[in-house]
Amino acid sequence: EVQLVQSGAEVKKPGESLKISCKGSGYSFTNYWIGWVRQMPGKGLEWMGIIYPGDSDTRYSPSFQGQVTISADKSISTAYLQWSSLQASDTAMFYCARLGDGETPIPYYYFYPMDVWGQGTTVTVSS
Amino acid sequence: EIVLTQSPGTLSLSPGERATLSCRASQSVSSSYLAWYQQKPGQAPRLLIYGASSRATGIPDRFSGSGSGTDFTLTISRLEPEDFAVYYCQQYGSSQTFGPGTKVDIK
Numbered sequence: 001e002v003q004l005v006q007s008g009a010e011v012k013k014p015g016e017s018l019k020i021s022c023k024g025s026g027y028s029f030t031n032y033w034i035g036w037v038r039q040m041p042g043k044g045l046e047w048m049g050i051i052y053p054g055d056s057d058t059r060y061s062p063s064f065q066g067q068v069t070i071s072a073d074k075s076i077s078t079a080y081l082q083w084s085s086l087q088a089s090d091t092a093m094f095y096c097a098r099l100g101d102g103e104t105p106i107p108y109y110y111f112y113p114m115d116v117w118g119q120g121t122t123v124t125v126s127s
Numbered sequence: 128e129i130v131l132t133q134s135p136g137t138l139s140l141s142p143g144e145r146a147t148l149s150c151r152a153s154q155s156v157s158s159s160y161l162a163w164y165q166q167k168p169g170q171a172p173r174l175l176i177y178g179a180s181s182r183a184t185g186i187p188d189r190f191s192g193s194g195s196g197t198d199f200t201l202t203i204s205r206l207e208p209e210d211f212a213v214y215y216c217q218q219y220g221s222s223q224t225f226g227p228g229t230k231v232d233i234k
Contacts, residue, residue, distance in 0.1 A: 035223070037172075045164075045172065045215055045225040061222065062128065099219075101177050102184050113162035113219055115183060117171040 002026040004034075004096050004118035011124045012086050019082035020121045022096030029077035030054040033099040033110045036070060036081050039120075040092045050099065050110060051079055059110070086125045093120045129154055129218050131226035139234040146203040148229045150216035155196045160220030163192055163201045166228075167212045175214075176201060206231070 007021040022034065035050040049060035053072040060070070072079045079096055097114035099105075105112065130153040140146055150161065159179035164172040174183040176192035179199055189204040203210055211233050216226040 037225075044228045045166075045217075047217075047223040047225060050223075059222070095171055097172075101181070111158070111160050111219055113160075113174055113177040113183075113217065114164075114172070115174050115177075117173070120171055 002098075002116050004098060004116055006094075006096060006118040006121045009122040009124070011126070013127055014085075014087055014125055016086050016125075017082070017084050018086055018123065019080050020094060020123065022079045022081075022118050024077045024079070024098065027098075030074050031107065032105055033112070034072065034079040035097050035099055035114055036068075036079075037095045037097060037114070038064075038092050039095065048081070048094075052108060052110070053077075053079065054107075057108070086123075088125050088127075090123060091125050093122050095120045129156065129221050129224055131216055131218060131224055133214075133216060133226040133229045135229060136227075137230045137232060139232055140206055141234045142206050142208055144206050146201075146206055146210070146231055148201040148203075148214055148231075150194075150199040150201070150226050152197045152199075152218060156199075156218045157220035159195050160218060161192075161194070161199050162217045162219060163190075164215045164217065165210075165212045166215065172215065203231075 033050045036048040038046045048064045051058045053074045096118040098116040099112040100115040134149045161179045163176040166172040180192045
């Protein structure tokens with residue numbers, strides 16, 4: 001079964017750092033881009049960026065460039081989203097998702113929808 | 128950045144009725160790289176339609192997508208109780224962006 005399993009909920013204070021994870025299984029992790037999506041409480045979906053675990057090529061939304069860091073460790077089929085200094089406005093649900101359409105992907109091609117999603121990680125930042 | 132607008136914001140319908148959801152892009156979406164997702168409360172989004180009109184694996188045929196260029200439509204031919212949810216469009220042809228969503232609720 002193809003799945004993405006995310007790390008558990010986090011409660012942090014402003015100024016703290018955080019790294020959340022997304023572990024893939026049931027498919028060739030290095031051959032599919034992984035994306036991250038933010039959903040603030042009661043709001044819509046926001047695309048943050050993507051990473052190609054095969055070589056860690058990364059693309060960011062202009063809205064999130066410099067605010068977060070996306071990384072991956074292909075040896076353990078895991079992608080990460082991290083903050084160096086959290087703010088209260090980072091309180092949200094974060095989803096990882098695989099970019100694909102059910103077919104074998106073209107290497108390095110990222111014009112795909114998000115076909116497999118993690119269960120989400122809630123991040124709460126409060127003093 | 129391509130901006131997506133969805134209408135209506137909320138659609139109130141009864142089970143068995145037809146739902147028509149609209150997604151308009153600020154500029155042409157290349158190669159019809161337009162997807163639709165369904166999200167229910169407390170759940171992750173689920174891919175319904177990609178390439179503007181292709182159904183994802185396991186999606187019932189009451190869901191259909193159409194359109195090209197800047198105007199796209201998701202149609203649910205006969206609403207089932209489990210279809211009441213929020214629907215998002217997404218373009219993935221120029222970076223990626225999501226629309227603000229349309230909530231389909233029970234009338």
